[in-house]
Structures are given as C-alpha cells and as structure tokens.
Amino acid sequence: MTVLRKLARPLLASMFVSGGYDAVRDPARLVPAAEPVTDPVSARVSPRTSLLPEDPEHLVRLNGAVQLGAGVLLALGCAPRLASAALAATLIPTTLAAHRYWTVEDPQERAAQRIHFFKNASMLGGLLIAAADTHGKPSLAYRTRHAAGHASDAVTHQAHAAADRVGDVAGSAVGSVTDAVEAARKRLP
Numbered sequence: 001m002t003v004l005r006k007l008a009r010p011l012l013a014s015m016f017v018s019g020g021y022d023a024v025r026d027p028a029r030l031v032p033a034a035e036p037v038t039d040p041v042s043a044r045v046s047p048r049t050s051l052l053p054e055d056p057e058h059l060v061r062l063n064g065a066v067q068l069g070a071g072v073l074l075a076l077g078c079a080p081r082l083a084s085a086a087l088a089a090t091l092i093p094t095t096l097a098a099h100r101y102w103t104v105e106d107p108q109e110r111a112a113q114r115i116h117f118f119k120n121a122s123m124l125g126g127l128l129i130a131a132a133d134t135h136g137k138p139s140l141a142y143r144t145r146h147a148a149g150h151a152s153d154a155v156t157h158q159a160h161a162a163a164d165r166v167g168d169v170a171g172s173a174v175g176s177v178t179d180a181v182e183a184a185r186k187r188l189p
Contacts, residue, residue: 012123017071020067021068033098042054
C-alpha cells in the first residue's frame, strides 16, 4: 500500500502543480473565467475581513499559490492529509469558475466543459479520500479516545491499589491499637 501511495500522490498532485504554477505566473489570463466566482466571494468575504484580496487577479494568484504549494507537498508526501484538504478547498472555486458548462451555448464546447467539470468532481473525491487517509493507522480521534481509556483504566487501577494500601495500613493501625489496649488492660489492676 505504501508503494501505491508513493505513486498515486504525485499523480494526483500533478494537475495542481501545473495549474497552480500557471495561475501564479499569469493570473490575468484566468481572470475572465474566474470573475463569476471571485466577484461574489469578494463581495461577501472581503468587507468582513482583510484576509482575502478583493482584486480577482490577486484571488486567482492566491488560489494558484495554494494549489502549487499544496500540490508539491502532496507529491512529496509531506503533510498529505492537510495538502489534500487544501487542494480540495481550492478545487471547488476553480471548477465553478473554469467549467461552467451550464452557461455554454455551443453543444460541443458544453460537452467538453461538462467532461472537465466531472473530471474535477472525480478529483475532488480522490482528494477527500486522500485527506482522510490515515495510512492504515487509527485516526487521531480514535487514538485520543483510546489513550483516554487507558489513562482512565490506569487511574482506576492506581486508586484501587491506593485504597488497598490504605486498608492495609488502617488494618495494621487497628491491630496495633488493639494490641496496645490489650497490653494496657493487663497492666491495670
């Protein structure tokens, strides 16, 4: 399975590295197709926060930079779950901007854009699987619950052992007091 991951990750990442590089290098070429998505995003998000640029060209460049960086990380197997999640997040606006087949009049171009749209939808599914892939190891949530269960069992065991020791000490103390009372009784007239 490790060999499969080492082969599949670069293949899945290749489109994002290539497309991300092109978007970073020449975002102006992609702006006309991106504006139907970037304009509503800018109108809704940018007035509330300064985290995203309002300019469509900068949004295209930012999306491309994330695709390039996350694509390289995924291809190298560095933080593959995070990289896959980042790529999935960038693929949605990219697909909605570049492959709006429902707006195309020409039947042949519409068919081509539909193919690209569903290709990207398929890639989104692959990215979601990659984002959830734990390499055959239990998830972080499972490991946390499992460790908490072990810790709880250990605390319970220690509490029982301490209670047993307290019981032993108390029993010894009661025995000593009883012996002392008995000895004192024998000495009294």
